[in-house]
Amino acid sequence: MAVFGYRVTDREGRVTEGVVEAPGEMSARDRLREMGYLPIRVWPASAPPGKIAGPAEKGRSARGARRDLLPFLQGLTTLLRAGIPLDRSLEMLGDLFRAQAMGNVANSLLRNVRAGQSLADAMRKAPGSPFSRFTVQMVSAGQATGRLEDALEQAYQFLERSRDFRSTLLGSLLYPAILLVASILSIVLLVVFVVPRFAVVFSSSGVLLPLPTRVLLAGSVFFREYGLVFLLVFVLAYLFFSAALRRPEARRAWDRAKLGWPLVGSVLTAIETSRVMRSLSSLLSGGVPILPAFVIAREVSGNLAIRDGMEAARSRVQSGAKVARALAETTPFPEMALQMIAVGEETGRLEAMLESVADTYEGTARRRLRNFLTVLEPAVILGMGLLVGFIVFAMFLAIFRMNEVPF
Numbered sequence: 001m002a003v004f005g006y007r008v009t010d011r012e013g014r015v016t017e018g019v020v021e022a023p024g025e026m027s028a029r030d031r032l033r034e035m036g037y038l039p040i041r042v043w044p045a046s047a048p049p050g051k052i053a054g055p056a057e058k059g060r061s062a063r064g065a066r067r068d069l070l071p072f073l074q075g076l077t078t079l080l081r082a083g084i085p086l087d088r089s090l091e092m093l094g095d096l097f098r099a100q101a102m103g104n105v106a107n108s109l110l111r112n113v114r115a116g117q118s119l120a121d122a123m124r125k126a127p128g129s130p131f132s133r134f135t136v137q138m139v140s141a142g143q144a145t146g147r148l149e150d151a152l153e154q155a156y157q158f159l160e161r162s163r164d165f166r167s168t169l170l171g172s173l174l175y176p177a178i179l180l181v182a183s184i185l186s187i188v189l190l191v192v193f194v195v196p197r198f199a200v201v202f203s204s205s206g207v208l209l210p211l212p213t214r215v216l217l218a219g220s221v222f223f224r225e226y227g228l229v230f231l232l233v234f235v236l237a238y239l240f241f242s243a244a245l246r247r248p249e250a251r252r253a254w255d256r257a258k259l260g261w262p263l264v265g266s267v268l269t270a271i272e273t274s275r276v277m278r279s280l281s282s283l284l285s286g287g288v289p290i291l292p293a294f295v296i297a298r299e300v301s302g303n304l305a306i307r308d309g310m311e312a313a314r315s316r317v318q319s320g321a322k323v324a325r326a327l328a329e330t331t332p333f334p335e336m337a338l339q340m341i342a343v344g345e346e347t348g349r350l351e352a353m354l355e356s357v358a359d360t361y362e363g364t365a366r367r368r369l370r371n372f373l374t375v376l377e378p379a380v381i382l383g384m385g386l387l388v389g390f391i392v393f394a395m396f397l398a399i400f401r402m403n404e405v406p407f
Contacts, residue, residue, distance in 0.1 A: 003082050004028040004044055005075075005096045008037035018071040019078050019096065066130045068102035070163065073135075073156040080149045087113055105130055118143055134279060134296050135159070141287035151286045158282045162275065165362060169271070172369055176376050183384035190391055192227075195220040198395055205402050212394040213401075248304065256305040259332055263372045268303070270365035273333050275300050276310065277341075278358035285351045291318055306331060323350065337361060 004025060007017050016037070022028035029039045072093060079089035087110060094106035105126045112122035120140035123131040135155045142151025199217050202209055209217070245251045259265050259272075279300040283293035291314060298310035309331030316326035324342035327333055337357045344353025 002044065003079055003084070003092075004042050006032055006037075006042045007040045008032055009040060010037055016071055017068075017096065017100075019075040019092075021078050021082050066128075068097060068100050069130050070156060070160055072097065072102050072106070073152055073159070077149055077152040077156060080152070086119065086148075101128065102130070104128075119148070133299060134283070137283065137288055137292060137296050138286045141283075145287045147287065154282050154286050158278060161278070165274070165365075168366065169369060172373060176373055176380060179377065179380050183380060186384065187387050187391075188223075190388070191220045191223050195391065195395075196224070198398070202398050202402070207398075207402050210394070210397040210401055212390070213398040216391060216394040252304040252308065255303040256332075259303070259305065263368075263375070267365055267368045267372060269332065269334065270361045270368060272301050272303050272306050273337055274358045274362040274365060276306065276333075277337065277354045277361070281351050281354035281358060284354070290323070306333075334361070 002023065003019055003021055005017070005019050006028065010016060020028050020031055022031050025042050025044075028042050032039045032042070075093050075096065076089055079092060080086065084092070090106050090110040090113060094103050094110060097103040097106055105128065108126050109119065109122045112125060113119060117125075118140070120136050120143060123136045123139060138151045138155040139148065142148040145151075195216060199220065202213070202217070245254055259269050261268075276297050279297040280293055283296060284290065288296070294310055294314035294317065298307045298314075301307055301310070309327075312330035313323075313326040316329065317323055321329075322342070322345055324338050324345055327341065328338045337360075340353055340357050340360075341350070344350040344356075347353075
């Protein structure tokens with residue numbers, strides 16, 4: 001079996017690079033097509049792929065390195081499973097990604113590994129810090145247990161699933177966000193530009209306008225005169241609120257309150273439960289001890305209330321408490337999740353049960369988000385329809401009133 005570098009496009013048109021193991025180039029292309037990719041170029045990984053995007057530039061952004069992290073981990077896993085030594089694998093990946101920021105990272109890893117450092121230590125010192133603490137700890141445990149390839153694959157699968165889940169959530173919110181912005185812009189255009197033109201006609205007619213029309217015209221004048229003031233107040237309030245949330249106490253209270261919001265709170269709780277439990281499962285399956293796993297898993301959560309609860313749970317576990325009981329006493333995780341964890345502890349299948357909890361609540365988050373959007377989208381459409389309908393109704397009332405006046 002040979003190793004081939006590739007450049008492909010996925011179903012969404014995004015360009016991805018990596019390596020694949022296959023008997024020959026045609027087999028590599030066939031395998032990529034089976035994976036759902038459209039091959040652009042395939043070449044032996046030991047040979048230079050040619051100029052892809054120009055020479056690597058110094059000072060590539062850390063964002064670029066993190067963007068290439070998944071193809072890098074996948075490629076490293078493939079090369080190591082093919083029996084290629086670590087230093088040679090890093091050298092090949094450095095050549096493969098030489099036009100991207102990850103090329104500099106691979107070369108840095110190669111230098112440090114050849115200097116006698118472990119791969120985990122080299123990852124900690126990588127330029128741009130593309131490797132999270134989770135990834136580094138997984139690699140460290142994999143090296144200690146002699147299962148580096150398995151650890152890399154588990155890290156890759158965790159990061160890929162997290163990325164896909166995040167993309168799904170953001171994609172679900174995209175249409176309602178566009179709809180809301182379009183609705184606001186439409187109302188603003190009507191009130192600021194269309195209504196004033198009719199106001200001139202109405203005022204010159206000398207007709208006593210209907211109440212809805214007078215309300216609309218007064219609102220238009222008020223918005224045009226004080227709209228910028230309200231916008232400035234909104235921006236200042238946002239900046240003040242953002243600055244206040246930089247204080248840990250305020251951020252902690254805000255994060256705790258979010259979990260109790262109607263509709264949204266249940267979605268956020270399910271998302272955080274899935275992320276933390278999947279992280280714990282991956283770490284424990286990779287050979288990371290329970291206490292360090294708690295420390296790393298808490299960092300996966302973006303909610304300070306959950307982070308504090310995880311730290312308190314770690315202290316209780318360190319004192320001899322069961323994992324499920326410690327989490328129940330300190331965190332806002334759902335009761336069913338805690339019961340599943342307790343069953344996993346009793347049966348000696350904690351890692352598998354944590355993975356099941358993560359899968360369950362990932363599905364729950366998707367369903368609850370879908371239900372929330374089912375309510376939100378019609379509400380936005382209805383609100384826009386009512387506002388536009390009121391504007392049109394008020395305008396036509398005035399026109400009908402003017403037509404009743406004899407000339």
